[in-house]
Each structure stands twice: as C-alpha cells, then as structure tokens.
Amino acid sequence: MIKAAVIGASGYIGGELVRLLAMHPEVEISAVTSRHHNGKKIHKVHPNLRGLDLRFTNNYNFDADVVFLAVPHGTSMKIIDDYVESAKIIDLSADFRVSLNLYKEYYGEHLKPELIDEFVYGLPEIHREEIRRAELIANPGCNATAVILALYPFKGEISEAIVDLKVSSSAGGRRENVASIHPERSNVVRIYKPSHHRHEAEVRQETKVNAQFTVHSVDLIRGLLATIYFKMEINEKELYKKYFRYLKEPFVRIVKEKGGMQRLPDPKYVIGSNFADIGFTYDERNQRVVLFSALDNLIKGGAGQAVQNMNIAFGLDETLGLNYLPVYPV
Amino acid sequence: MIKAAVIGASGYIGGELVRLLAMHPEVEISAVTSRHHNGKKIHKVHPNLRGLDLRFTNNYNFDADVVFLAVPHGTSMKIIDDYVESAKIIDLSADFRVSLNLYKEYYGEHLKPELIDEFVYGLPEIHREEIRRAELIANPGCNATAVILALYPFKGEISEAIVDLKVSSSAGGRRENVASIHPERSNVVRIYKPSHHRHEAEVRQETKVNAQFTVHSVDLIRGLLATIYFKMEINEKELYKKYFRYLKEPFVRIVKEKGGMQRLPDPKYVIGSNFADIGFTYDERNQRVVLFSALDNLIKGGAGQAVQNMNIAFGLDETLGLNYLPVYPV
Amino acid sequence: MIKAAVIGASGYIGGELVRLLAMHPEVEISAVTSRHHNGKKIHKVHPNLRGLDLRFTNNYNFDADVVFLAVPHGTSMKIIDDYVESAKIIDLSADFRVSLNLYKEYYGEHLKPELIDEFVYGLPEIHREEIRRAELIANPGCNATAVILALYPFKGEISEAIVDLKVSSSAGGRRENVASIHPERSNVVRIYKPSHHRHEAEVRQETKVNAQFTVHSVDLIRGLLATIYFKMEINEKELYKKYFRYLKEPFVRIVKEKGGMQRLPDPKYVIGSNFADIGFTYDERNQRVVLFSALDNLIKGGAGQAVQNMNIAFGLDETLGLNYLPVYPV
Amino acid sequence: MIKAAVIGASGYIGGELVRLLAMHPEVEISAVTSRHHNGKKIHKVHPNLRGLDLRFTNNYNFDADVVFLAVPHGTSMKIIDDYVESAKIIDLSADFRVSLNLYKEYYGEHLKPELIDEFVYGLPEIHREEIRRAELIANPGCNATAVILALYPFKGEISEAIVDLKVSSSAGGRRENVASIHPERSNVVRIYKPSHHRHEAEVRQETKVNAQFTVHSVDLIRGLLATIYFKMEINEKELYKKYFRYLKEPFVRIVKEKGGMQRLPDPKYVIGSNFADIGFTYDERNQRVVLFSALDNLIKGGAGQAVQNMNIAFGLDETLGLNYLPVYPV
Structure with missing residues (x-):
C-alpha cells in the first residue's frame, strides 16, 4: 500500500483527492491536513465523505510515500522543502509547472527557481516516460x-x-x-x-x-x-x-x-x-x-490527473482507482 | 411627485426598491444610502441599473416624503428616530411587524417597544384602510x-x-x-x-x-x-x-x-x-x-409590497408603478 | 461472473444500470435491449458511456443469470413470462411491489395477480433475508x-x-x-x-x-x-x-x-x-x-438498489460494485 | 391607440410580444392567433399572463394597424399576402432579413423574392430613418x-x-x-x-x-x-x-x-x-x-426590438412601453 498525504485537504481539489484516494485499492491515506479545520472530521467540510473515518490535522509529522500539495499558488514553493527528501511530491499548485521565464511573465518572482527543472510536467499523454521516473511532479492546470x-x-x-x-x-x-x-x-x-x-x-x-x-x-x-x-x-x-x-x-x-x-x-x-x-x-x-x-476540472483537470501521475510514478496500472464512468445525467 | 429615500440601498431588497421607484411615474428618488458604498454609482452594486444617474450617499440630510428602511433586522429600531418626525416610514425590516410579546418570543429584546403599536402591518389585502391613514408601516416578511x-x-x-x-x-x-x-x-x-x-x-x-x-x-x-x-x-x-x-x-x-x-x-x-x-x-x-x-420574494415579498403600501398611504392608484406582468420563461 | 441483461436500457434507470454493471467486478453484461435503438452503440443514447463496447439489441434470446426489467409500469407484467423460468428477475417497474389490493387502489387492474406473492420487496434494510432466497425481486420506487x-x-x-x-x-x-x-x-x-x-x-x-x-x-x-x-x-x-x-x-x-x-x-x-x-x-x-x-433517485432509488439486491441474491458482498463515495460538489 | 395582432402567439417570442403589447400605453391587442390553441385563454400557454382577458383565435379576420408575424422561418413568406395590403408588418421570422443571394446561401429557395427589397432591416440603431417610413419591417435575429x-x-x-x-x-x-x-x-x-x-x-x-x-x-x-x-x-x-x-x-x-x-x-x-x-x-x-x-434574446433579440420598430414606424416615442430596467438578480 502507498501511504499518501494530502496537504490542504479542505478545498475542492483537496476534497476530490481524498475521495479518490479513499477508494483507491492500493492507497492508504496517512494524513489530510488543514490549518483552519484542524481536528474536525472530514465530513464537516466535505459532506459527501460522511462515513470516512478521517480527521483534518495540522500535525505535519506524518509518514508518507507520496505527498499531494493541494495548496494555493505561491504556497507550494514555501513548504516544499519539508517533503522533498522523504516522499514523491505531486504539486497541484502552479508553482512548478513552467520554466522560470514563463513563470516570471505570468506570475512574478519565484522563491525556488533552482527546483523548477527538477519537476516533470505531469501530463501523462505527453510525458508518461518522464513521470515514471519522477520524484517531483507538477500537476497541470x-x-x-x-x-x-x-x-x-x-x-x-x-x-x-x-x-x-x-x-x-x-x-x-x-x-x-x-x-x-x-x-x-x-x-x-x-x-x-x-x-x-x-x-x-x-x-x-x-x-x-x-x-x-x-x-x-x-x-x-x-x-x-x-x-x-x-x-x-x-x-x-x-x-x-x-x-x-x-x-x-x-x-x-x-x-x-x-x-x-x-x-x-x-x-x-x-x-x-x-x-x-x-x-x-x-x-x-x-x-x-x-x-x-x-x-471535469476537479478530476482530469486536478485530482484525477494527480492520481494518474501517482499510479505511473509508483509503477501501478495507470487506471487504478480511476476507472469511473461519468455520472449522467447530472 | 413623492420624494422617496431608500436607506440601505445596496442589498437585494434595496436594489429592487430603487428599480421600482425609478420607474414609478409619481416618485422622485431623493437619496439612496449606503455607508459602505458611499459615492459609488448605483450600477457598481446593481449592474442592472446602469444608466440611472444615482449615487450612493451616506449623507442622511435629505428631503423625503417617504423613507424606506431596507436595513437588517435590529437596525430600524436604532435609526428610526431620525425620520419619524419628517416623513412617512415604510420599514422593510422585522422590527415593527409584531406585538411586543411575539417579538420577544421570536427575536428577543426590543429597543423601541413604545413605537410598535404606532405601526400598521402593511399587508394591503387585510389592512388597506389602516394603511391609508398610516404614518408608520411595517412591511411584511x-x-x-x-x-x-x-x-x-x-x-x-x-x-x-x-x-x-x-x-x-x-x-x-x-x-x-x-x-x-x-x-x-x-x-x-x-x-x-x-x-x-x-x-x-x-x-x-x-x-x-x-x-x-x-x-x-x-x-x-x-x-x-x-x-x-x-x-x-x-x-x-x-x-x-x-x-x-x-x-x-x-x-x-x-x-x-x-x-x-x-x-x-x-x-x-x-x-x-x-x-x-x-x-x-x-x-x-x-x-x-x-x-x-x-x-417573488423581492417584489410582493418585499419592495413591491412596500411600493404598494406607499401608493395607498399617499392616496395614489394602488397599482401605480407596479403593473408589471411576470417575465416568463426566466 | 454473473451474466446480466438489462431490458429497456435506453431510459435513465436503464443507463444507470448499465453504468454500474459495467464497473461491477463480478458481472458480465450479456444484453442491453431497446426496441427503438436496436443496433446503436450505447453511447448514442448514453453519451457518458462512450468507450464501452456495447450495442442495443432487440434480440431477446440471450443468456442471463439475472434480468433487470427497466421498463415502464405495466410492461413488466406483460413480458415477465419470457424470463421467469431462466433467470432471477429484478423488476424496476411498479408492477410487483405491492399487494393486489393496494395495486388496484393506486394503479388499477393487474395482469398477473398470481405472481405478486412470489415477489420479494427489494428493500435490503428491511427484507435482506428474503432477498437472499429470492428469485423474483420488486425493486422499490x-x-x-x-x-x-x-x-x-x-x-x-x-x-x-x-x-x-x-x-x-x-x-x-x-x-x-x-x-x-x-x-x-x-x-x-x-x-x-x-x-x-x-x-x-x-x-x-x-x-x-x-x-x-x-x-x-x-x-x-x-x-x-x-x-x-x-x-x-x-x-x-x-x-x-x-x-x-x-x-x-x-x-x-x-x-x-x-x-x-x-x-x-x-x-x-x-x-x-x-x-x-x-x-x-x-x-x-x-x-x-x-x-x-x-x-439519488437513479441509484439508491433505482439502479443502485437493484444491484444491491443482485449482490444479496447471488451471495456476493452486498456493497460490491456500489462503494462509490458521492461526487461533490456537483 | 394602435391595433396590433400577433400571428403565432403561442411561442416564446409570441408570448413576450403579448406581454409587452399588453403593457404598452398606446396599443390595443386585436388578435393573438394560434391554430393549435384556438379558443384557449392566453394563460393556458403563457402562465405568467394569467389575468389578461385574451384568448387564442384562429380567426384571421381581424382589424389591425400592425401585424407581428411570430411564426417559424419559412412561414411568413407563405402567409404575408394576407396582411400586406391592410397593415404594417413586422416579421420576426428570418424570411425577409437578407438579400436573395444571402438567403439562398444560408436558407435555400425563397417563395417571395420580389418582396425582399420592400423590407427594411429593423435594427433601429442603424436603420432608424428607413424604419420611420417602412410598411414592411424584418426584425433581426x-x-x-x-x-x-x-x-x-x-x-x-x-x-x-x-x-x-x-x-x-x-x-x-x-x-x-x-x-x-x-x-x-x-x-x-x-x-x-x-x-x-x-x-x-x-x-x-x-x-x-x-x-x-x-x-x-x-x-x-x-x-x-x-x-x-x-x-x-x-x-x-x-x-x-x-x-x-x-x-x-x-x-x-x-x-x-x-x-x-x-x-x-x-x-x-x-x-x-x-x-x-x-x-x-x-x-x-x-x-x-x-x-x-x-x-435578452426574447426582448432586444426579439419582441422588444419589434415593439421598438413599431414605435418608430408609428411616430411614437421610441422607448414607449419598453422602458423596463432589467430584473436583477434573476
């Protein structure tokens, strides 16, 4: 089982990550963090997840094979040092998706320019082979x-x-x-x-x-x-x-x-x-x-693609825990 | 022409009052107030009203024959003294709708209990005759x-x-x-x-x-x-x-x-x-x-009924400025 | 693997049955029928299901362990004889849910009164033990x-x-x-x-x-x-x-x-x-x-409950193929 | 008062025309036609209009100064001869909006090519002067x-x-x-x-x-x-x-x-x-x-623009019966 932590689990992308990871047959969730909701049961924020035995924590001392950063743009580059040694990182923010030049043009100053080149752009249809070997994955917008x-x-x-x-x-x-x-x-x-x-x-x-x-x-x-x-x-x-x-x-x-x-x-x-x-x-x-x-912006455009990247990076069947047919009509 | 002022014109009921009063053939708007939006053009808050030449003010020194209080519950009773001498008042808050006993049961303490009995409950279908003579009208929820x-x-x-x-x-x-x-x-x-x-x-x-x-x-x-x-x-x-x-x-x-x-x-x-x-x-x-x-909660349930009450209280045709057929489908 | 057929697969309940059965680990779909759409690929009617290799048929000569009747009220009692010998039947119409007396009061004449008592009312939380032994299950409204x-x-x-x-x-x-x-x-x-x-x-x-x-x-x-x-x-x-x-x-x-x-x-x-x-x-x-x-009227109120009944009636884990966390926000 | 007839009053554009004309101070509705709903009260089809004393008719022998054709594309050119002598016509179909060449390119054969040039394209912001003198007006899409x-x-x-x-x-x-x-x-x-x-x-x-x-x-x-x-x-x-x-x-x-x-x-x-x-x-x-x-596709994009054209063509204030501020939020 892969131990997975979700940093910033109270947003929509974070909630969707928890939902998908909780149903994933090869994943065990080791932490879902939120400073604001520390201690609350997950369903207080994500009412669909009632029944899952999970609480938000702000204890960042967890054991994880993969860390999902579901935090606002600009935050990943501030906190990434805490995880970079110990786990694979899949960053759902925009911090490490583009080259320094493009970053400056569209976002402004970067706090960790030296890390940008270490990241693989996590679009499996184009970068599958690099994702397979990646430690640091920037999940696309x-x-x-x-x-x-x-x-x-x-x-x-x-x-x-x-x-x-x-x-x-x-x-x-x-x-x-x-x-x-x-x-x-x-x-x-x-x-x-x-x-x-x-x-x-x-x-x-x-x-x-x-x-x-x-x-x-x-x-x-x-x-x-x-x-x-x-x-x-x-x-x-x-x-x-x-x-x-x-x-x-x-x-x-x-x-x-x-x-x-x-x-x-x-x-x-x-x-x-x-x-x-x-x-x-x-x-x-x-x-x-x-x-x-x-x-679906929260799945292929967010949490689903992140799980797809995790599957690839850990050598699993790429579709594991993602083979859901769309719900229709909804 | 009746000079009308709307106190608290930035909310939905307030915006609807301005819309209806601006189209009313016998009304001239003398003030639309908002502490928060003072000085802004009305369409900055109510984008539908672009084209009306009105600005929010926090100058409460206006000339008005009727004052509409479109303020939160509990506020009308604090500010009513400023208007009670000079104009008819139509209060769209809950402050003067019910007897003191009912008020205490449902809302709590009242700051102006002595004024409650001066108010007429502004439901024309039941209290038309009293509204005709009223100086103080409590617009129903x-x-x-x-x-x-x-x-x-x-x-x-x-x-x-x-x-x-x-x-x-x-x-x-x-x-x-x-x-x-x-x-x-x-x-x-x-x-x-x-x-x-x-x-x-x-x-x-x-x-x-x-x-x-x-x-x-x-x-x-x-x-x-x-x-x-x-x-x-x-x-x-x-x-x-x-x-x-x-x-x-x-x-x-x-x-x-x-x-x-x-x-x-x-x-x-x-x-x-x-x-x-x-x-x-x-x-x-x-x-x-x-x-x-x-x-429509903003019209018969709010601003429209307030205008209906104004029409009655000023001896106008009750339907003046209110004869709009519903928009359908919408 | 359980061979399952869906009669009347072009409606919303039918589509949802196909979706759930296609993802069910112990089910193989043997037929999805529709007189009107005979020969069409399933995604022509249910666009979410694009990618499934299924076509509507009006050939009712299929091999099935369980037959889901997702047909209009009044139709199940007309066609049920075709399946009653060869497969377990889960009827999603209203035809066999209630006693003859209640049926007459709410619906009218019944064409197969003798079969009503053979059916189990398929609400697992109340009738789980009977469902376990049932050949004929009436799925609740x-x-x-x-x-x-x-x-x-x-x-x-x-x-x-x-x-x-x-x-x-x-x-x-x-x-x-x-x-x-x-x-x-x-x-x-x-x-x-x-x-x-x-x-x-x-x-x-x-x-x-x-x-x-x-x-x-x-x-x-x-x-x-x-x-x-x-x-x-x-x-x-x-x-x-x-x-x-x-x-x-x-x-x-x-x-x-x-x-x-x-x-x-x-x-x-x-x-x-x-x-x-x-x-x-x-x-x-x-x-x-x-x-x-x-x-969700199409799942616990329809196709999902039908699958839950199937799981019970075939001795499977009751939650198999149904353990989906709700999608939120949607 | 202008006598106005609406041909094809059961559609959405037709219903909006009736709504606007019923509130117009200088218009009297002489007929609202519908073959399908002949004899029914208007609110059976347009539930918002309950209270108007109007019935659909299929008697086309009415007295009108202006006839609004709110019929499907291809129908106006079939029926226009009935009205062309007796009234100004405002056609809301696409039949007479464009030159014969463009019509052929986008729609196909035309049954009344000789009438196309008689029509004015009814966009007041561009063709106001021609509309003022027009007998036949093609209301834009x-x-x-x-x-x-x-x-x-x-x-x-x-x-x-x-x-x-x-x-x-x-x-x-x-x-x-x-x-x-x-x-x-x-x-x-x-x-x-x-x-x-x-x-x-x-x-x-x-x-x-x-x-x-x-x-x-x-x-x-x-x-x-x-x-x-x-x-x-x-x-x-x-x-x-x-x-x-x-x-x-x-x-x-x-x-x-x-x-x-x-x-x-x-x-x-x-x-x-x-x-x-x-x-x-x-x-x-x-x-x-x-x-x-x-x-609003039914007003400036349809019935409202048609009334605006009528106002111009009859020498009225162009905004008469159209001075409605948008309803917001809705």
Whole structure:
C-alpha cells in the first residue's frame, strides 16, 4: 500500500483527492491536513465523505510515500522543502509547472527557481516516460490540460490560436466572495479573464502555440469546455488522423459524430470521470479549424490527473482507482 | 411627485426598491444610502441599473416624503428616530411587524417597544384602510406574506397548520458566506430552518393559526412556494369560495386548473411581478387541505409590497408603478 | 461472473444500470435491449458511456443469470413470462411491489395477480433475508425508498404522516414533453402531484403508516428530499435511538449535526452514490417530529438498489460494485 | 391607440410580444392567433399572463394597424399576402432579413423574392430613418442583433471575425424534443452549431464582416453573450471612441469598467429589458480586439426590438412601453 498525504485537504481539489484516494485499492491515506479545520472530521467540510473515518490535522509529522500539495499558488514553493527528501511530491499548485521565464511573465518572482527543472510536467499523454521516473511532479492546470491535449497534435504546425473557455464555479475554489454567492454567480456568462490568463503559459511551453485565452464563467459547478480556433488548410479526415495518437490513451476520448445529438464534446458527458473528450470541426468555407475539449476540472483537470501521475510514478496500472464512468445525467 | 429615500440601498431588497421607484411615474428618488458604498454609482452594486444617474450617499440630510428602511433586522429600531418626525416610514425590516410579546418570543429584546403599536402591518389585502391613514408601516416578511394570504380565509376555523417552504437564495441577502457560494448553494434542497422560523410570528398574529414552518433552500435565485397542510372537512367548491374575497385584489391570482400543465401556483409564474398566486387541493381520502402560495420574494415579498403600501398611504392608484406582468420563461 | 441483461436500457434507470454493471467486478453484461435503438452503440443514447463496447439489441434470446426489467409500469407484467423460468428477475417497474389490493387502489387492474406473492420487496434494510432466497425481486420506487427508510422505525407507533417531496427531473424519465423542456422545467417549484401519489402504496404496505404525499418538482437533475411530518411525544435523544438500527447498514447514513453547515440531509450530499441520508428534528413547542430523507433517485432509488439486491441474491458482498463515495460538489 | 395582432402567439417570442403589447400605453391587442390553441385563454400557454382577458383565435379576420408575424422561418413568406395590403408588418421570422443571394446561401429557395427589397432591416440603431417610413419591417435575429451592434463601428475596417456565442434554451423555442428536456439540457455547454450559423448572413449584410459563428448552448433560459475576436492595431481609448455613436441610443449601454465586479457585459445584467450591453478589451500583446455583446434574446433579440420598430414606424416615442430596467438578480 502507498501511504499518501494530502496537504490542504479542505478545498475542492483537496476534497476530490481524498475521495479518490479513499477508494483507491492500493492507497492508504496517512494524513489530510488543514490549518483552519484542524481536528474536525472530514465530513464537516466535505459532506459527501460522511462515513470516512478521517480527521483534518495540522500535525505535519506524518509518514508518507507520496505527498499531494493541494495548496494555493505561491504556497507550494514555501513548504516544499519539508517533503522533498522523504516522499514523491505531486504539486497541484502552479508553482512548478513552467520554466522560470514563463513563470516570471505570468506570475512574478519565484522563491525556488533552482527546483523548477527538477519537476516533470505531469501530463501523462505527453510525458508518461518522464513521470515514471519522477520524484517531483507538477500537476497541470485544468484549462491547460484541456487545451494542451487538443492542440498538441498541431505542435510545430501552427503558431497561434484563439481559446474561448467556459468554466465552472468549482474552479474558483471554496472561498467566500460576494461575486461568488449564488444570486450573483448563477445564470451568468461572466467574463472571468478577458485576456492573458495564466494557463496560457503551460500551453505555450508544451505546444509552442501562442494560445490566447478568454475565460467565461458559466452556470456549471464542475466541468469546462475549451473552444479553440485557428486557420489551417486541412480537412476533417486529416483532422481525425491527428488524434489517432490518443487511440490507446485510457482517458482521452474522441467525440465526433455525424447526426444524432451527442456529436461533440460537452462537459456534461465527463462529470465524475477522468476523461478528457476532444472533438473538432472543419469550416471549409473559412479554412478554419475549431477544436472542442471538455473535462471535469476537479478530476482530469486536478485530482484525477494527480492520481494518474501517482499510479505511473509508483509503477501501478495507470487506471487504478480511476476507472469511473461519468455520472449522467447530472 | 413623492420624494422617496431608500436607506440601505445596496442589498437585494434595496436594489429592487430603487428599480421600482425609478420607474414609478409619481416618485422622485431623493437619496439612496449606503455607508459602505458611499459615492459609488448605483450600477457598481446593481449592474442592472446602469444608466440611472444615482449615487450612493451616506449623507442622511435629505428631503423625503417617504423613507424606506431596507436595513437588517435590529437596525430600524436604532435609526428610526431620525425620520419619524419628517416623513412617512415604510420599514422593510422585522422590527415593527409584531406585538411586543411575539417579538420577544421570536427575536428577543426590543429597543423601541413604545413605537410598535404606532405601526400598521402593511399587508394591503387585510389592512388597506389602516394603511391609508398610516404614518408608520411595517412591511411584511416574504414568507409571511405568502402564508398569511393563503391562510387568512381560514382565520377562526383552524388552529394549526404545517408550512413547508421552498425559498430562493436572494432571500439570504447579499452577504459573503462560504455556505452561499455557487458550488455549495446550487443543486441543493437544504434545510435552512427545520422549525420555529421567525416569520411564524407574523402568521400567528394575523391569522391566529399556529403555523409551523420548515424552510428549505432550493436552487432558485428568486421566488418562493409555501405548501400548507391542515385537516378540515370541506370540499374543493367551498375552498374556491374561501378565496372569492381576493377576486377584486389587483395582486392576488387564484391558480387552480384542471388538466393541462399550469394548474397550481409556481414561483416561476410570478417572477418580476407583484403577484401572489394562491391555489389549493382537497385530499378527500384524508380530509386534508393543501394550500399553495407563490410570490417573488423581492417584489410582493418585499419592495413591491412596500411600493404598494406607499401608493395607498399617499392616496395614489394602488397599482401605480407596479403593473408589471411576470417575465416568463426566466 | 454473473451474466446480466438489462431490458429497456435506453431510459435513465436503464443507463444507470448499465453504468454500474459495467464497473461491477463480478458481472458480465450479456444484453442491453431497446426496441427503438436496436443496433446503436450505447453511447448514442448514453453519451457518458462512450468507450464501452456495447450495442442495443432487440434480440431477446440471450443468456442471463439475472434480468433487470427497466421498463415502464405495466410492461413488466406483460413480458415477465419470457424470463421467469431462466433467470432471477429484478423488476424496476411498479408492477410487483405491492399487494393486489393496494395495486388496484393506486394503479388499477393487474395482469398477473398470481405472481405478486412470489415477489420479494427489494428493500435490503428491511427484507435482506428474503432477498437472499429470492428469485423474483420488486425493486422499490425512489420516493418510497426514501420515505420507508425514514418511517420504518415508527411502524406501529404512528398511523399517518404528511410527506412533502422535492424531486428531480430525471425521475420523469427520458420522454419528450413540452412541460419538460428546459425553459419550462428550470427554475420551478412545480406541483407534480398534489395528493395520492402512487408511491404511497409501498409506504403503507411496509410501514403501516398512511403517508400522504405531495410531490414538488424542483430544479435538480438527480436526487430527492422527503420531508415528513407527524405528531409524537418524544425527544431528540430517543429519535436518535430509533435510527440505531441502521448503524451497521452500509448504505444508510444518519445526518444530524449541531452547528456548522451540513447538519441535515440534502440530496446534494449523496449524488453518484448508493447512500440514503436520514435526519430529523424535534419541534418541542408543537410536539412535532420532522424527518428528512435524501437519496439519488437513479441509484439508491433505482439502479443502485437493484444491484444491491443482485449482490444479496447471488451471495456476493452486498456493497460490491456500489462503494462509490458521492461526487461533490456537483 | 394602435391595433396590433400577433400571428403565432403561442411561442416564446409570441408570448413576450403579448406581454409587452399588453403593457404598452398606446396599443390595443386585436388578435393573438394560434391554430393549435384556438379558443384557449392566453394563460393556458403563457402562465405568467394569467389575468389578461385574451384568448387564442384562429380567426384571421381581424382589424389591425400592425401585424407581428411570430411564426417559424419559412412561414411568413407563405402567409404575408394576407396582411400586406391592410397593415404594417413586422416579421420576426428570418424570411425577409437578407438579400436573395444571402438567403439562398444560408436558407435555400425563397417563395417571395420580389418582396425582399420592400423590407427594411429593423435594427433601429442603424436603420432608424428607413424604419420611420417602412410598411414592411424584418426584425433581426437575436444573435445577429448582438453581433451587428458590436461590429458595426468596424465596418469597412475589418474583413473577418470569429464569433463565439453562448445562447439560452428559450432561443430553441417551445418545441418538444428529447435533447431539450431538462435532464439533457441542464448543466451543458453543448455545441449547437459548430460553424455556418444562419445569423451570419445578417452580419455579413449589415457590417460587411465575414463573421464566423460557433454557437454553444449554455444553462440559461434567457439571454446570450457574443464574444468576438479579430486582429487590429488599436488601443482601448480608440476602442472606446468607436462606441461613442451609441451614447444617445436609448437601448445600448457601454459596459467597460476597471476594477470591481461588473466590468464587462453579462446577459445577467439585461434580463427583462430591451438593453444591448457592449464591452471590449484590447489584448496588446497579441494586437487582438475582443468584443462582448449581451442581450435578452426574447426582448432586444426579439419582441422588444419589434415593439421598438413599431414605435418608430408609428411616430411614437421610441422607448414607449419598453422602458423596463432589467430584473436583477434573476
């Protein structure tokens, strides 16, 4: 059994990690930490987890083979020294995902620049072999995962793309904020970030495409859809072939149907699962490619991908504890 | 033109008052106050009101014929002395709705007990004549309005009733609170108050029925439905007759249809309007009456009823500035 | 491996059965039938199931150890003869849940009265031992499951109760209907059935309580909450004890917390799981008990309970293939 | 008083027309027609309108100064001869909005090509003077209205733009369809039309921009947001100036704020009103303009704009019966 600790277990990503790890057949949870909720039963914060015999702790003196850092951006680099000797680390913050230059451009100063190169970017569909040998894994951002998976087959062929994102409220975390209360946040199509979203950095690094994000908050709790636009002379058949690389991927599905009603990706079709669904259309008239990429931001865009990385890094079957079919309709 | 001031205009009830008063043909808004937002344009807080040339002020030295107190419970009784000489007051807080005894039972100590009897309970369908002469009007609670209108015809005939309420998020006000953020507050049927809700006091006072509330938060931004249960030997025809008293009421509709799909009240049918919709069913087998009462909590349950009271108290047509048909579907 | 067939696999309950059975470690799906969708891949109807190698068939000549009838009420009794000799049957329709007398009162004429007594009512928390030996199992209704679990401890002590239900749209099935389209069915608290709902029959049979249902459709896709009212002299401590019977039940959780925000059952806390959450409050002032019971109507109220029954009837660990923690927030 | 008839009054646009006309101070409704609902009271179909004394008729022999055609695309051209002599016509279908060439490209054969040139395109912000003199007015599409208003200031300066639309369920009309039922249509970001949407034709005609639409259905009942992308060397100050042309428009608001939470258009801020809200951002780094345009698809995108056109064509104050502030939050 792998001993796993979750640092920062009171947020949505943290809760989802606990949920997945508690059901994982090869994992034993050794600690779930929260300074704020120290001593409380887990279900006081995550009511779905009632029945699990777990309490939040702020005792960081635990025994773990793997430590998940589910903490805010900027915090991982402050606390990482405590764990780096003793366990594999899977960091779900943005601190070690991109090169120092990109980090400075999108985030600012870095406190541990010397560690950045030690991290592997934890997107299994691209870096599986490096993850296998990794001690330090930077888990990708939710939006970045969706966009990179869709754009990667075009690496080297296009230089820029417009990325129109529709994201859910859980991506904003469990934080009180007047703009996030139900009367304000329901029934919206709100511009969350009109340009220069931080996840662009990961896409630029991994695909060499200057992806230009505009992020809209829509009335979803979970899930996201990226719609990606660029010019290219190609056709639908060749587009299809671009994605053959994913045919053996356990967690990528190509969604492209003629007729009927379920023809292109929709976050609704992946909720509760680790799938990323990718589809496309070719607009002949305008020689324009449109890609669609959907995933559950807390699973393939967060906790699920982290578990997938853990499975790989510990030599387990990559799908262990992740083989959940999406819940539908929900 | 009536000069109107809104004290506490940054909340949902306050915003709705400003919206209705701004469209009212016989009203001129003389002040909208907010300590927190002093100096800001109104649309910084109420984005729908962009285009209105109004700013929040914390200068309470204004000229007004009527002052609406849209402040939290407990605040009206602290500030009322400032206005009581100079203007009619319509208080939307709970401070002056019920007798001192009921107040003590449901709320606690009262700071202005001597003023309670000066107030008229502002439910026009029951107290229209007193409102006409009133200087001080206590605007009813949203849940109380729905329940009293439904139960009033049974006054003296029944002594208790079960009241199962389904309420919306705007009733909770514009306050930050982790339990109110979108991921937590969407997709719920949450027990907001399992028993002994404060609005029971108003129902007991006005109908002499011991109404026993259980309040559920559902995934609505606006609107509420009260389902009311009690035993009685009666039939549907006689139930119908009970409600004849409302036939000439401009803002009460009886909703009771056989067949089709719109047969009983639903908050969806009243959103954006000052209507209260009332319906009923008789369960012969169990000699049980079930009443249904729906309204828009911010309008007939708040700002709209306050404007209705103003119209009456100033001798205007009661429906002036309130004749809006509900927006549907929304 | 148990060979399982799902008759009527294109509805929501059918889809959920396929999802659960496909992930069940001891089950092999031998047929999923649909007259209408014969030949189509399963994901054409259930887009979440993309990746499963299954097609709908209308060939009813399959080999199965257990047959799930996920067909409309009235259909099971017409087709049951085809399977009754060769396999265990778990019927998810209402055809064999209640005695002939109750059936006639709530549904009408029965085509197979002689079979009714052969069926076991498939609520494991009450009939586990009979289910163990059963060949024919009638899977309870979703509303009935919630209400019976909450009321069963009061069997023999009370004679009637008011049951106010809040139900979701998936309970209405995958049927086109103007009243069910999104603009009409969103943002509602609609009276679905003001009295005499059919699931009352099951409650009367199992608990001997004359449960009087009023059913409201709310803006949920999944999940339901039953709020149950009756008079009784008792206190909260004794109420707690009533539910000790469920302490060892794998799929019943008692939700009763002081303070904090997750104190009573909410369908939001069980989505995607087989849990039924039960809680209560005692209204001293009115000597009134209020019970709350929440579940996922497609799982514990449908497909999950059917799988639980299968596990029991085949001598497997009752929780096999059902040990999913609820997905939250969703 | 203007006598107005609504042909096809049972749909969502038809219902909204009746609602607005019933509240209009200078209009008298002479007929609301529906073949299917002939004889029924209006509130049987539009439950919000309970209290209006109107019945659907299929007697087309009415007296009207203006006839609103709220019928499906393709129907107006079949029935228009009945009204063209006797009344001004405001057609809300797509039949007469674009030139014959564009019609053929996007819709197909036209039955009344000779009438197309007689129609004025009813977008008051661009064609006010022609509308003043018009007998035949083609009311713009909802998506087209949003996009044209945003792009018109760039006419002649850009040749193409990407248009990512987020639309609501009421735009799909009141039609039964499995894909539209609540369990399927809630919680989606569904690709409604990946490319070549028909409303492109109107944008091309009015702005000379090859607008390339991709239309997403989101979980809204009302409202839409268009996000529009194109390359241009400009800055935010100059972008602001582009929109000065709308400063005196009664129903266009420029929404562009620094800081705070209400800085760019959101359909949530216009619901229930005739406003179109337009905003923009300039992405310096990529020399990219992003425009945002939001409106209520049933009002400024439908019935409200039709009433605005009527006001102009009959020489009334353009805002009469349309001066409703948006309902918020809703």
